Amino acid sequence: MMQHSTTSRSGAEILLQALKDQGVEVVFGYxxxxxxxxxxxxxxxNAIRHxxxxxxxxxxxxxxxxxxxxxxxxxxxxxxxxxxxxxVTGLVDALMDSIPLVCLTGQVPTHLIGxxxxxxxxxxxxxxxxxxxxxxxxxxxxxARVVHEAFAIAAGGRPGxxxxxxxxxxxxxxxxxxPPSEDLHRSYRPRLDPDPAQIRKAVALLKAAxxxxxxxxxxxxxxxxEATVALRELVRLMRAPCTxxxxxxxxxxxxxxxxxxxxxxxxxxxxxxxxxxxxxMLNVGARFDDRVTGRLNAFAPHAKKIHCxxxxxxxxxxxxxxxxxxxxxxxxxxxxxxxxxxDSQEQDRAAITAWWRQIDQWREGDxxxxxxxxxxxxxxxxxxxxxxxxxxCAGRNTFISTxxxxxxxxxxxxxxxxxxxxWMTSGGLGTMGYGLPAAMGVQVAYPDALCIDIAGEASILMxxxxxxxxxxxxxxxxxxxxxxxYMGMVRQWQELLHGxxxxxxxxxxxPDFVKLAEAFHGTGLRATKLGELxxxxxxxxxxxxxxxxxxxxxxxxxxxxxxxxxxxxNEMILGPGGEARAAGLTDAGLMLV
Amino acid sequence: xxxxxIQSATISVLVENEAGVLARVIGxxxxxxxxxxxxxxxxxxxxxGRSRINVVTSGTEMVIAQIKAQLDRLVPVYKVADLTxxxxxxxxxxxxxxxxxxxxxxxxxxxxAEAFRARVIDATVGSFVFEMTGGTDKIDAxxxxxxxxxxxxVSRSGVAAISRGTNIL
Numbered sequence: 001m002m003q004h005s006t007t008s009r010s011g012a013e014i015l016l017q018a019l020k021d022q023g024v025e026v027v028f029g030y031x032x033x034x035x036x037x038x039x040x041x042x043x044x045x046n047a048i049r050h051x052x053x054x055x056x057x058x059x060x061x062x063x064x065x066x067x068x069x070x071x072x073x074x075x076x077x078x079x080x081x082x083x084x085x086x087x088v089t090g091l092v093d094a095l096m097d098s099i100p101l102v103c104l105t106g107q108v109p110t111h112l113i114g115x116x117x118x119x120x121x122x123x124x125x126x127x128x129x130x131x132x133x134x135x136x137x138x139x140x141x142x143x144a145r146v147v148h149e150a151f152a153i154a155a156g157g158r159p160g161x162x163x164x165x166x167x168x169x170x171x172x173x174x175x176x177x178x179p180p181s182e183d184l185h186r187s188y189r190p191r192l193d194p195d196p197a198q199i200r201k202a203v204a205l206l207k208a209a210x211x212x213x214x215x216x217x218x219x220x221x222x223x224x225x226e227a228t229v230a231l232r233e234l235v236r237l238m239r240a241p242c243t244x245x246x247x248x249x250x251x252x253x254x255x256x257x258x259x260x261x262x263x264x265x266x267x268x269x270x271x272x273x274x275x276x277x278x279x280x281m282l283n284v285g286a287r288f289d290d291r292v293t294g295r296l297n298a299f300a301p302h303a304k305k306i307h308c309x310x311x312x313x314x315x316x317x318x319x320x321x322x323x324x325x326x327x328x329x330x331x332x333x334x335x336x337x338x339x340x341x342x343d344s345q346e347q348d349r350a351a352i353t354a355w356w357r358q359i360d361q362w363r364e365g366d367x368x369x370x371x372x373x374x375x376x377x378x379x380x381x382x383x384x385x386x387x388x389x390x391x392x393c394a395g396r397n398t399f400i401s402t403x404x405x406x407x408x409x410x411x412x413x414x415x416x417x418x419x420x421x422x423w424m425t426s427g428g429l430g431t432m433g434y435g436l437p438a439a440m441g442v443q444v445a446y447p448d449a450l451c452i453d454i455a456g457e458a459s460i461l462m463x464x465x466x467x468x469x470x471x472x473x474x475x476x477x478x479x480x481x482x483x484x485x486y487m488g489m490v491r492q493w494q495e496l497l498h499g500x501x502x503x504x505x506x507x508x509x510x511p512d513f514v515k516l517a518e519a520f521h522g523t524g525l526r527a528t529k530l531g532e533l534x535x536x537x538x539x540x541x542x543x544x545x546x547x548x549x550x551x552x553x554x555x556x557x558x559x560x561x562x563x564x565x566x567x568x569x570n571e572m573i574l575g576p577g578g579e580a581r582a583a584g585l586t587d588a589g590l591m592l593v
Numbered sequence: 594x595x596x597x598x599i600q601s602a603t604i605s606v607l608v609e610n611e612a613g614v615l616a617r618v619i620g621x622x623x624x625x626x627x628x629x630x631x632x633x634x635x636x637x638x639x640x641x642g643r644s645r646i647n648v649v650t651s652g653t654e655m656v657i658a659q660i661k662a663q664l665d666r667l668v669p670v671y672k673v674a675d676l677t678x679x680x681x682x683x684x685x686x687x688x689x690x691x692x693x694x695x696x697x698x699x700x701x702x703x704x705x706a707e708a709f710r711a712r713v714i715d716a717t718v719g720s721f722v723f724e725m726t727g728g729t730d731k732i733d734a735x736x737x738x739x740x741x742x743x744x745x746x747v748s749r750s751g752v753a754a755i756s757r758g759t760n761i762l
Contacts, residue, residue, distance in 0.1 A: 124612075124613060125613075125616070128613060128616060128617055128620055129620050129624050132668065133668040133669075134613075136612060136613075138612075153668055157666075158666075185609075185668055185669070186609055186671075187608070187609045187668065187669050187670055187671040188668045188669075311666060312662045312665065312666065313659065313662035313663045313665070313666050315662070316655060316658060316659070317659055317662075320655065
């Protein structure tokens with residue numbers, strides 16, 4: 001552990017050595033005064049590739065896209081002061097969605113810290129609540145250890161972002177090097193293996209269930225591909241319906257008959273009614289978020305709840321559960337499969353069959369249907385655009401990212417995800433501007449894959465500058481804009497909850513997205529009516545380079561089904577004409593977001 | 594006890610003595626809207642590598658369980674114990690209390706201090722500084738009696754707490 005290298009290398013060189021030994025292949029960053037020594041060290045090597053973004057927030061989202069699609073830790077490099085503060089939104093986004101990142105921030109030299117020096121900010125102070133952990137390196141001898149520790153913390157337990165603040169003098173002074181060791185941080189010991197007694201209790205409940213449901217979340221995806229395999233096996237063993245959170249899409253194949261689609265605020269009717277009516281609920285790697293539960297005192301009122309989470313603080317936070325199981329989702333699922341096979345108790349097959357008969361009845365309502373006029377001059381429905389895009393992507397290794405809003409929910413509802421790690425969206429924080437840089441990060445990891453950002457015309461403008469990064473690195477990301485000229489989700493809430501007073505939600509003076517794409521050395525396409533849609537999609541997919549496809553869709557289309565804030569799972573608005581208040585919305589609900 | 598009833602809890606946290614650890618704990622409380630009624634912190638081992646933080650907080654049973662779990666997931670935290678719920682414990686505070694008065698009030702304050710076993714650690718013709726240790730209730734009771742007798746200034750340490758018997762954190 002303490003084997004110090006004898007050759008004298010600068011802190012910046014030691015930093016790069018540590019990154020290399022951590023298996024880092026790519027860093028997303030933006031230079032500035034405080035990190036010039038690191039950029040000098042980058043200049044002198046070839047092992048680590050640097051992607052120059054156009055805004056530090058985008059560097060973090062790109063690293064998130066990279067991390068989520070590969071399962072590796074994403075790495076960000078930004079300068080002090082504004083470089084670090086610009087990264088904060090991305091860090092909170094990664095914290096909320098449990099994405100492993102290491103973010104290196106420059107800092108003024110140690111002797112100037114606290115003096116309000118040029119481009120100084122209290123980065124560790126600002127990011128303390130925005131990260132899983134953070135460091136200020138004040139001694140050269142700590143540098144290598146801190147970097148290795150940061151990677152272990154970012155990826156270990158419930159993953160999250162870690163900031164390392166690096167004063168410029170530490171980057172210049174010679175520093176010793178220690179290779180990575182197995183030692184985690186002295187006090188950080190997340191529990192990975194579940195308690196066998198809890199597994200047995202859970203399986204006994206599941207075996208006896210007459211109306212079971214499996215509700216899976218992002219934790220299953222974070223636990224790696226083996227967890228996904230185990231989830232699929234357990235759901236099939238149980239013959240149970242399976243629903244997923246926004247973050248968990250792809251863990252269970254969308255096309256499988258046991259999959260009910262997403263649950264929650266814009267989930268399917270069948271998923272939400274199954275959650276409401278179940279007698280035993282198995283939550284794996286989800287956190288009973290308010291977008292999922294609706295009104296808490298009406299949430300799954302008859303269910304025994306089993307909650308599997310790697311983070312003990314997620315247990316009993318929002319919803320009191322009967323059987324908590326703390327550990328890694330993959331290990332828990334494998335333990336449950338083994339216990340299920342050992343347990344001699346028989347399932348009540350008749351009850352399960354009756355449960356499926358009920359579910360099939362709910363499914364007949366076809367809650368995601370929409371009215372698309374099929375004449376060539378018809379206005380394009382946004383749902384239809386996504387379905388056509390999905391159909392056109394068949395057979396290709398497709399990664400989808402989104403911005404935030406209606407288009408995000410339509411993508412979650414209508415683009416079927418068959419595999420994990422192929423869906424990148426900002427779930428917890430709901431960060432507009434996430435999708436384009438995230439798609440960029442995925443494309444860097446998978447240069448030959450099809451990477452599409454399903455966007456809205458409002459969100460896309462929040463990180464549009466990254467079109468320049470796409471051009472520089474020849475990253476053929478496709479931006480598929482569902483352009484309804486409104487901040488659609490804001491407009492929808494104003495229509496349903498605020499008397500149709502569309503305060504500040506109309507996008508005046510939008511750019512010409514075709515010309516915008518061309519200005520950034522890409523290809524611009526536009527579809528204004530149904531007859532043009534398939535052709536635009538085909539041309540977009542056939543174009544070898546970045547594309548913006550401006551799909552002009554129905555301006556007033558709303559995203560249904562919808563559980564208004566403060567309503568219960570059985571109080572959904574199913575379509576136009578559904579009155580929010582009639583559907584159970586109270587004044588207390590109106591105060592929720 | 595009703596699950597929704599507000600209860601008090603004395604929580605001890607053993608932490609790695611690294612930069613920012615106290616800010617992390619305090620930020621957790623303010624960021625998640627938990628109460629801090631009292632907070633003490635000091636290194637507790639030979640090489641000053643670990644510190645102990647004692648927090649007196651209040652909330653429903655679910656909130657207190659959350660506080661414990663949230664503290665436990667902080668990277669520099671070794672161990673968290675809810676002393677109030679994990680068996681009997683002892684909690685003590687130190688208070689320095691300045692009373693400025695003359696005549697009958699002055700002698701009355703001295704008599705009460707003796708009854709409470711508070712020590713005089715500074716005296717002038719017009720003032721006393723009393724030192725007392727005890728449970729929070731005892732110090733509160735003493736302060737209430739001193740108020741009409743010229744109580745001028747109070748400095749309290751906050752609660753240090755430890756479990757009874759052979760249990761250790």
